[in-house]
Amino acid sequence: MVEEIKRKQLFNENGDIELSKRRMINGNTTNLNDFNNMKYTWVSDWYRHAMNNFWIPEEINLTQDIKDYRNLEIEEKEAYDKILSFLIFLDSLQTANLPNVGEFITANEVNLCLTIQAYQEAIHSQSYGYILDSICSPEERTEILYQWKDDPFLLARNKFIGDQYNDFYYNRTKYNLVKTVIANYILEGIYFYSGFMFFYALGRNGKMPGTVQEIRYINRDENSHLWLFRSIILELKKEEPELFTPENIEVFRNMIRQGVEEEIKWANYVIGDHIKGLTMQMVEDYLKYLGNLRCRGLGFEPIYEGYQREPESMSWVSEYSDPNAIKTDFFEGKVSAYAKSSVIEDDL
Ligand SMILES: [Fe+2]
Numbered sequence: 440m441v442e443e444i445k446r447k448q449l450f451n452e453n454g455d456i457e458l459s460k461r462r463m464i465n466g467n468t469t470n471l472n473d474f475n476n477m478k479y480t481w482v483s484d485w486y487r488h489a490m491n492n493f494w495i496p497e498e499i500n501l502t503q504d505i506k507d508y509r510n511l512e513i514e515e516k517e518a519y520d521k522i523l524s525f526l527i528f529l530d531s532l533q534t535a536n537l538p539n540v541g542e543f544i545t546a547n548e549v550n551l552c553l554t555i556q557a558y559q560e561a562i563h564s565q566s567y568g569y570i571l572d573s574i575c576s577p578e579e580r581t582e583i584l585y586q587w588k589d590d591p592f593l594l595a596r597n598k599f600i601g602d603q604y605n606d607f608y609y610n611r612t613k614y615n616l617v618k619t620v621i622a623n624y625i626l627e628g629i630y631f632y633s634g635f636m637f638f639y640a641l642g643r644n645g646k647m648p649g650t651v652q653e654i655r656y657i658n659r660d661e662n663s664h665l666w667l668f669r670s671i672i673l674e675l676k677k678e679e680p681e682l683f684t685p686e687n688i689e690v691f692r693n694m695i696r697q698g699v700e701e702e703i704k705w706a707n708y709v710i711g712d713h714i715k716g717l718t719m720q721m722v723e724d725y726l727k728y729l730g731n732l733r734c735r736g737l738g739f740e741p742i743y744e745g746y747q748r749e750p751e752s753m754s755w756v757s758e759y760s761d762p763n764a765i766k767t768d769f770f771e772g773k774v775s776a777y778a779k780s781s782v783i784e785d786d787l
């Protein structure tokens with residue numbers, strides 16, 4: 440469990456070029472970006488997909504949101520502010536942590552993906568800044584950004600996630616790397632979702648359409664990050680089977696379980712049963728379904744009995760999160776359609 444992990448070298452004239460020697464971790468990389476010499480061939484699809492997902496936050500019109508924000512019900516406004524505060528934290532932490540993961544990944548093509556992902560996470564944080572700059576005063580904006588300083592619940596939520604990343608940051612072992620990669624997978628595939636659901640519920644109620652559109656673009660990016668991390672974990676399973684003993688898999692499944700439970704608690708706190716068209720029962724059903732789906736994505740046994748299918752009451756969530764019918768099949772790891780952002784804008 441405490442097996443050492445080696446930081447990747449930087450300039451390394453003796454690095455291995457042969458694909459057979461390339462490894463996700465503890466390999467001997469040259470760091471050369473050779474697009475025609477990839478061991479992990481899914482990277483080509485992922486890279487093209489990520490490039491085609493390019494979008495610019497300021498191209499989305501927030502005029503309606505400026506009016507709507509002042510007319511939100513008190514519970515809607517509180518949820519809006521707290522969820523935005525949490526999402527800004529998540530995207531900021533991702534931007535900071537991805538290079539930290541990349542430092543130990545010795546497959547150069549995978550590092551390319553992590554770099555693009557970090558860039559996208561930075562855009563996500565900036566898009567929240569753009570939303571806040573548009574709809575509220577600088578004082579309100581700062582208050583929302585740093586709400587965790589005054590809200591112990593939000594602070595505990597952020598700390599729980601931050602501590603998982605800190606484990607690997609301060610204690611470099613192979614085991615902690617896998618845990619941090621799984622924490623990433625949970626973050627991309629579970630933590631964002633009660634926030635996304637809330638914004639989509641507002642959208643269904645005809646409120647904050649600009650914010651909803653920003654969130655749809657972010658959601659699309661997060662889906663591709665989930666795909667990336669799932670692929671990394673599956674490769675690690677093949678290359679480092681000793682890290683995936685039944686005992687360790689139980690630890691990883693428990694991380695997913697705890698992720699779902701934390702998210703349900705959080706949703707109870709910020710959303711409750713106060714938002715039209717979204718009940719806690721719906722949120723809980725959906726999150727348990729996601730927990731099972733994420734387990735299945737890694738070849739683990741599901742956690743929750745039942746909950747194998749997307750709850751019918753929540754099918755509108757995937758309609759929202761699929762803005763231009765990009766079909767990404769995470770289980771096959773294939774992309775069956777590409778679209779540029781200009782096409783998406785026409786569609787929305
Ligand atoms: Fe993000």
Ligand SMILES: [Fe+2]
Pocket residue numbers: 533560627660661664
């Ligand atoms: Fe992400």
